[in-house]
Amino acid sequence: MKLTKLLALVLVIALAVCAFAACGGNDTEQPQTNLDGVNPDTGDNSNVNTDGVDPTPVITELGKDTLVMGTNAEFEPFEYRENDEIVGYDVDTAKAIADFVGMDFSVEDMAFDSLITALNSGQIDMVVAGMSVTDERLEQVNFSNPYYRAAQVIIVPKEGATVASSADLAGKKIGVQEGTTGDIYVEENVENADLNRFKKAVDAAIDLANGRLDAVVLDEQPALRIVAQNDALTVLDEALTEEEYAIAVRKDNPELLSAINACLDDLAETGKTDELLTKYGLNVEDAE
Amino acid sequence: MNSIALWFSQLGESFIEGFEKNLIRQDRWLSLLRGLGVTVEITVGAIIIGTVLGIILCLMKLSSFKPFEKFSQAYIRVFRGTPAVVQLLIIYFGVFGSIRALRGLPKVAAAIIAFGLNSAAYIAELLRGGIVAVDKGQVEAGRSLGLSSWQTMKSIVLPQGIKIALPTYTQEFITLIKETAIAGYIAIEDLTKKGDIIRSRTFAPWFPLVTVAVVYLVLTTTLEIIFGRVERRLRESDKR
Numbered sequence: 243m244k245l246t247k248l249l250a251l252v253l254v255i256a257l258a259v260c261a262f263a264a265c266g267g268n269d270t271e272q273p274q275t276n277l278d279g280v281n282p283d284t285g286d287n288s289n290v291n292t293d294g295v296d297p298t299p300v301i302t303e304l305g306k307d308t309l310v311m312g313t314n315a316e317f318e319p320f321e322y323r324e325n326d327e328i329v330g331y332d333v334d335t336a337k338a339i340a341d342f343v344g345m346d347f348s349v350e351d352m353a354f355d356s357l358i359t360a361l362n363s364g365q366i367d368m369v370v371a372g373m374s375v376t377d378e379r380l381e382q383v384n385f386s387n388p389y390y391r392a393a394q395v396i397i398v399p400k401e402g403a404t405v406a407s408s409a410d411l412a413g414k415k416i417g418v419q420e421g422t423t424g425d426i427y428v429e430e431n432v433e434n435a436d437l438n439r440f441k442k443a444v445d446a447a448i449d450l451a452n453g454r455l456d457a458v459v460l461d462e463q464p465a466l467r468i469v470a471q472n473d474a475l476t477v478l479d480e481a482l483t484e485e486e487y488a489i490a491v492r493k494d495n496p497e498l499l500s501a502i503n504a505c506l507d508d509l510a511e512t513g514k515t516d517e518l519l520t521k522y523g524l525n526v527e528d529a530e
Numbered sequence: 531m532n533s534i535a536l537w538f539s540q541l542g543e544s545f546i547e548g549f550e551k552n553l554i555r556q557d558r559w560l561s562l563l564r565g566l567g568v569t570v571e572i573t574v575g576a577i578i579i580g581t582v583l584g585i586i587l588c589l590m591k592l593s594s595f596k597p598f599e600k601f602s603q604a605y606i607r608v609f610r611g612t613p614a615v616v617q618l619l620i621i622y623f624g625v626f627g628s629i630r631a632l633r634g635l636p637k638v639a640a641a642i643i644a645f646g647l648n649s650a651a652y653i654a655e656l657l658r659g660g661i662v663a664v665d666k667g668q669v670e671a672g673r674s675l676g677l678s679s680w681q682t683m684k685s686i687v688l689p690q691g692i693k694i695a696l697p698t699y700t701q702e703f704i705t706l707i708k709e710t711a712i713a714g715y716i717a718i719e720d721l722t723k724k725g726d727i728i729r730s731r732t733f734a735p736w737f738p739l740v741t742v743a744v745v746y747l748v749l750t751t752t753l754e755i756i757f758g759r760v761e762r763r764l765r766e767s768d769k770r
Contacts, residue, residue, distance in 0.1 A: 355730030363735055382733045417717070421730030438637075438717040439727065445623075445717070452627040 309345040311336040312366030314354040316419075316442045318467040319522040320372040320487075331522040332370040335389070335506075336489075338514065339368075342505040343498075353441055355421025358382050361492055368498065372461060374423045374485035384493050386502045388486035389515075391528040394424045395465050396478040397450060397458040405457040408482055411435060414456035417446030424459040427483055444468065451475060461485075463524065486530065552737040558728050565724030566745060572641050572710045572720065577703055579646025584653025591658055602654065609651035615712045618644040622716040641713045645706060652702050660695025661687055693764045700757040704750045711746075721745060 313321045313332060321330035328349045340347035350366050357369045361383060374392060375385045398405050405414060412433040418425040420439040428435050438455060440446040446458045447468045459482065460468070469475045489506075491499045509515045510529075519526050553559045591602035609617065621644040626632045632640075664687050672682035714723035725742035732738065 355726065358733045359729065359735045362733065378731065379733075420727065425730075439719070439723070440717045441715065448623060448627070449717075452623075453633050454627075 307346050308348050309336075309340040309343065309368070310348050310350055310366045311340075312350045312352060312357050312360050312369050313371040314357065315349075315351045316354075316444060317372050317461070317464050319463060319524060321370075331390075331518055331524060332372060334518050334521075335509070336368070336370045338509055339489075339502055339505045342508065343501050353421075354419060358490065361490060364492075367491070367495070368502065369490035372464075372487050373490055375488050376423065376426070378426075379490065382493075383490040384496070384499050385488035385490055386499060387506055388488045388530050389506060390487040390524070391530060392485045392487055393462045393481035394427050394459055394483045394485070395462045395481060397447065397460060397465050397469060397475055398456070398478060399450065399453070400474055400476045403456075405478070407478065407480055411457060411459075415454070417449055417455045417458040419443040419446065419460065422461070423483060423485055424461065428459050431482075447472060447475065548734060548737045552728055552732050552734050553741065561728070562721065562724050562741065562745070565719055565721040566749075568638065568713075568719060569707070569710050569721040570749075572638060572645060572713060572718075573703075573707050575638075575642035576645035576649055576706055576710070579642065580649030580653050580702075580706070583646065583650035584657060587650055587654035588657040588661070591654065592661065606651045606654055609648050610655070614645070614648050614709050615715060617648055618712060618715060621647070637716055637718050640716065641710070641718055645710060648709075649702065649706050652705075653699065656695050656698040656702060657691065659698065660693070661691035663694045664690045696757070696761055696764065700754065700761075703753060703757070707750055707753070708746065 311333070313328070315321045315323050315328045315330075317330070319330055320332045321328060323329070328351055333349060336349075337347050350360070352360060354371060357366070357371055357373070358379060360366050361369050369383070372390070372392070373379070375388060379385070396405060396408065396411070405411060411428070413435065414432075415436040415438065416428050416432065417438045417440060418428055420441060422443075425437070425439055428437055438446065438449065440449075443458070443460050443464055446455065446460070449455045450458050451472055451474050458465075462477075462481070465477050469477050489502050491502065506515075509518075515529055516526055519529055553562070587602045587605060590598040591606070593599060618641065622637070622640045626635065626640045668686055668690065669682055672686040673679070677685070710720055711722040713720045714726060717723075719727070721742055725738040728738040729735075
């Protein structure tokens with residue numbers, strides 16, 4: 243009897259903690275810009291005026307000197323490790339944003355599915371991780387103007403592939419990266435899929451090369467890089483989705499959001515965007 | 531007064547909202563339940579492999595035949611001296627990945643083997659601890675009664691040694707349950723991973739993970755109660 247009481251107490255405490263946290267979570271969502279009915283396809287989620295932004299207020303608003311970028315450095319060419327340093331198109335863009343607002347810059351590398359949680363709990367200031375704008379994510383965070391057009395593609399083995407198009411995916415063993423749009427796409431659109439969610443896309447690719455998966459669904463650019471490094475794999479010429487990458491910021495941080503948008507505009511106007519795209523082998527036409 | 535009442539009603543509301551969003555919507559509780567099944571499957575499989583292999587390793591280490599002793603010693607050193615997550619990755623991506631015949635096996639099998647091999651090292655040592663703790667006089671008494679050394683081990687030393695080792699064995703069982711949480715590294719959807727997947731969908735920092743933690747707690751507490759009973763039963767014989 244004593245034990246059941248103890249268990250009950252533990253449960254009550256745990257649930258109270260949940261509830262308290264959920265309550266705290268709501269508070270941060272109040273001072274937000276209204277993003278209902280945003281259409282990610284048109285990229286029309288920039289309801290913040292970006293003209294003539296004075297960058298200085300950001301520092302005072304954030305109350306700190308360092309702008310912390312959160313990312314998952316397993317996503318070449320947007321973010322990846324080179325000599326143990328995190329580099330990539332997103333990293334260079336984020337650095338430019340830090341310069342723009344006159345702050346120091348640092349990068350936090352974490353699991354992709356933890357990024358939004360980390361953002362909302364204040365561990366990072368912005369997510370620059372090739373993150374596609376989705377309705378679910380828009381409920382949690384604000385997105386900057388989109389900066390790259392992306393798509394989900396299918397990776398298959400070169401020889402003995404059992405998947406030739408998206409129609410063949412049903413009932414197959416499919417690898418994805420947990421919490422990505424590829425994960426959500428397969429979960430929602432593929433019937434009876436044996437879904438294998440990896441923390442890293444590369445691990446899914448290894449399993450595919452080892453013959454334990456039929457296909458991997460992943461963002462096009464990283465997929466092309468993985469295939470380039472693995473002779474046994476190839477990418478099917480079919481786009482499963484149309485997506486747009488954007489930078490995520492907390493809803494209570496509209497100052498940073500407008501500064502980011504202003505900086506993205508500035509980079510595009512000065513030709514820096516094209517320069518970075520070329521540097522990382524990305525398609526200039528897919529930038530926005 | 532009013533504000534306190536309001537705070538409580540808000541607390542209740544957001545709790546219900548979180549409950550609905552993280553557990554009810556899309557039958558997420560069912561997904562957690564399936565994850566719990568996988569966690570139990572891996573743990574039970576691994577504890578069986580670990581116990582059988584652990585007993586063999588323990589006897590090898592206690593044997594006077596040098597190669598057996600050395601092998602057991604090396605095995606225990608390797609598996610206790612390296613992180614379980616590294617062992618799991620090596621076994622899954624390395625061993626299971628490079629041997630063609632093993633590729634068809636389900637991931638859960640790889641996890642059961644990895645955790646079983648790991649657990650065997652700890653179980654061998656805790657059993658040895660129990661056996662060594664049995665008074666030397668017991669062996670002498672057994673031998674002087676005309677029992678062979680194996681008979682003495684089997685009917686006198688082992689039963690007492692197991693009784694001494696049982697609390698540590700319970701501890702190892704509980705550790706194993708918690709350790710299986712790293713199975714998500716090889717895309718196995720155990721309890722922890724299921725909670726993590728819900729978190730990646732709802733972005734709730736507390737609800738899915740605390741729910742998972744509570745389920746683990748219930749699991750380990752239940753185990754503790756069961757083994758506590760067994761221990762008490764075994765201690766009956768200590769009363770004279």
